[in-house]
Amino acid sequence: MKPTAFLRSSIKDFVLNVNNDYRYLKTGYYVSMHAEVLGNKVIPSSESIIDANRTPILLLKASKGGIPTLPYLVTDSVKRIMAAFDFPVVVFAVNPFSYDGFKTARNKSALYRGVKSLGMNYKFAVCVQPLRGEMISFKSIFGKCEQDQTIKEISEKAYSVFKIPVCKLHVQRVDQEAFLCGLQPLKKEEISPYDMKTISEEICQMSNLGERLIG
Amino acid sequence: MARIACFVEKYNFSDPREEKALQNFKQAAARAGHEFDFMFRENVSAIPKYDAVFIRATTDPLFTAYVVSRTASELGLKVVDDPESIQICGNKIHQYALFEKYNIPHIPTIFINKEEFHHKQIVEIFREFGKPVVVKAPYTSFSRYVEKVACETSFREVALRFFRRSDVLAVQKFMPTAFDWRVGVLNDEVLYVCKYMIPKGRWKHGAKLRGKPTVIWGRTFSMKRENAPARLKEVALKACAVIGHGLYGVDIKEVNGEYVVVEVNDNPSIYAGYEDLRNKDVYGKIIAYLVD
Numbered sequence: 001m002k003p004t005a006f007l008r009s010s011i012k013d014f015v016l017n018v019n020n021d022y023r024y025l026k027t028g029y030y031v032s033m034h035a036e037v038l039g040n041k042v043i044p045s046s047e048s049i050i051d052a053n054r055t056p057i058l059l060l061k062a063s064k065g066g067i068p069t070l071p072y073l074v075t076d077s078v079k080r081i082m083a084a085f086d087f088p089v090v091v092f093a094v095n096p097f098s099y100d101g102f103k104t105a106r107n108k109s110a111l112y113r114g115v116k117s118l119g120m121n122y123k124f125a126v127c128v129q130p131l132r133g134e135m136i137s138f139k140s141i142f143g144k145c146e147q148d149q150t151i152k153e154i155s156e157k158a159y160s161v162f163k164i165p166v167c168k169l170h171v172q173r174v175d176q177e178a179f180l181c182g183l184q185p186l187k188k189e190e191i192s193p194y195d196m197k198t199i200s201e202e203i204c205q206m207s208n209l210g211e212r213l214i215g
Numbered sequence: 216m217a218r219i220a221c222f223v224e225k226y227n228f229s230d231p232r233e234e235k236a237l238q239n240f241k242q243a244a245a246r247a248g249h250e251f252d253f254m255f256r257e258n259v260s261a262i263p264k265y266d267a268v269f270i271r272a273t274t275d276p277l278f279t280a281y282v283v284s285r286t287a288s289e290l291g292l293k294v295v296d297d298p299e300s301i302q303i304c305g306n307k308i309h310q311y312a313l314f315e316k317y318n319i320p321h322i323p324t325i326f327i328n329k330e331e332f333h334h335k336q337i338v339e340i341f342r343e344f345g346k347p348v349v350v351k352a353p354y355t356s357f358s359r360y361v362e363k364v365a366c367e368t369s370f371r372e373v374a375l376r377f378f379r380r381s382d383v384l385a386v387q388k389f390m391p392t393a394f395d396w397r398v399g400v401l402n403d404e405v406l407y408v409c410k411y412m413i414p415k416g417r418w419k420h421g422a423k424l425r426g427k428p429t430v431i432w433g434r435t436f437s438m439k440r441e442n443a444p445a446r447l448k449e450v451a452l453k454a455c456a457v458i459g460h461g462l463y464g465v466d467i468k469e470v471n472g473e474y475v476v477v478e479v480n481d482n483p484s485i486y487a488g489y490e491d492l493r494n495k496d497v498y499g500k501i502i503a504y505l506v507d
Contacts, residue, residue, distance in 0.1 A: 004328055007326075007328060021302070025353065026382050027328075027329075027382045030382060030383050033306070033312070034312065037312040037313060046302065050281070051300065054282055056282050056286065057282060057285045057286065057289075060289050061288060061289065064289065068309050073260055074256075074260060075256065075257045075260070080257055086432065086442040094279060095278060096284060121482075124278075125259070125279045199230055
């Protein structure tokens with residue numbers, strides 16, 4: 001069923017909301033919100049959509065859910081960041097939901113630039129984490145990904161905590177360990193035929209269980 | 216003794232009436248033996264040091280205030296506004312859908328979707344609601360992102376502008392009144408009642424002067440909550456009950472003796488000498504709720 005058709009409907013059933021873009025105020029968000037207003041169980045929930053896209057909340061909830069995370073600081077003050085962490089650091093936007101991901105700052109001027117651009121000229125705060133290893137960004141489809149075992153575990157756990165079927169995850173690998181750093185929506189063109197196959201398989205599996213599908 | 220963090224932004228101190236109200240909160244907390252600290256966005260990592268968080272900065276799921284609220288809630292702190300209330304009140308589509316579900320009397324509303332926005336739908340809306348109609352973005356606050364349109368051209372212009380951020384908008388029947396009731400509600404009880412007057416020649420409480428950035432606000436008349444109409448209070452409490460049990464400001468229109476909800480706002484304005492004028496216990500009641 002198309003999202004727009006679902007938004008007009010009053011279907012009472014379990015809803016699987018499959019969308020590449022779950023950003024707040026976008027159709028993907030409204031489908032989950034509408035399903036909840038109708039009293040339906042829905043994947044993902046509107047709360048998860050908001051929280052998973054807000055890096056500090058993502059990290060807080062992930063940590064509570066047993067996913068390894070690094071320390072983080074929410075601020076718009078470069079001085080505070082420098083007092084808390086040594087360079088290099090990774091800077092994530094806290095407020096506007098964007099496709100931009102993160103910026104790496106290896107010195108003070110790069111940090112100023114990162115805070116200024118991701119904080120929309122200091123209008124919003126940013127979320128900063130130390131960069132202790134290598135940043136890896138990958139697609140996570142129903143928790144499945146094309147990565148090694150350590151990162152696969154993070155992807156699966158992130159899906160079990162937030163239930164975002166389609167997203168991009170940012171993970172930091174430090175020696176043999178991996179830490180969840182951020183989540184962002186995927187652009188349509190980033191979804192490959194192989195991803196579509198994975199999505200179809202998951203949907204078929206759920207559909208065999210007799211659940212109604214929106215997407 | 217409890218430690219209360221009051222999350223504020225610099226703009227909360229730009230209006231002396233709001234600054235005075237914030238100081239009144241601090242004094243009320245001190246009188247009750249509690250610590251009350253202002254917390255700015257550079258200090259949000261200090262949340263775990265507190266027992267309760269009171270948010271006075273503008274709330275929206277996109278703003279830092281939501282991060283503060285959710286963090287406090289996840290850490291088990293008492294928080295006003297709670298994240299669930301911010302989610303519902305920050306998105307009027309969500310709110311009106313709940314009003315519809317729970318039969319809360321509200322202004323007749325139709326949702327329009329970006330993908331299905333076309334001439335036929337505009338014609339149907341004008342036929343149902345008459346002209347003009349009010350187009351409202353879901354993230355409206357302080358009378359912004361709410362515009363009156365009387366023809367298809369202006370309807371399209373406003374809708375396309377609001378569609379840049381949200382894929383769904385609300386369109387409402389235009390119901391002009393001389394004032395909007397504002398009922399302050401805390402934990403399912405009426406806290407204060409005011410009349411927000413509409414400035415002369417305008418149709419909403421905060422109106423922008425043509426061609427200027429200045430916003431003119433209508434006058435505020437406060438009344439003792441005991442003296443407010445019982446049906447008004449009943450409608451306000453019913454509307455808040457579908458959202459949560461926190462602090463809300465309910466905007467209500469009185470049309471032909473009936474009360475219809477315009478919207479429920481979390482994080483309602485509290486200015487010294489205005490909302491608190493006839494109900495001086497506003498500050499103490501909110502502090503008591505935070506430490507309860």
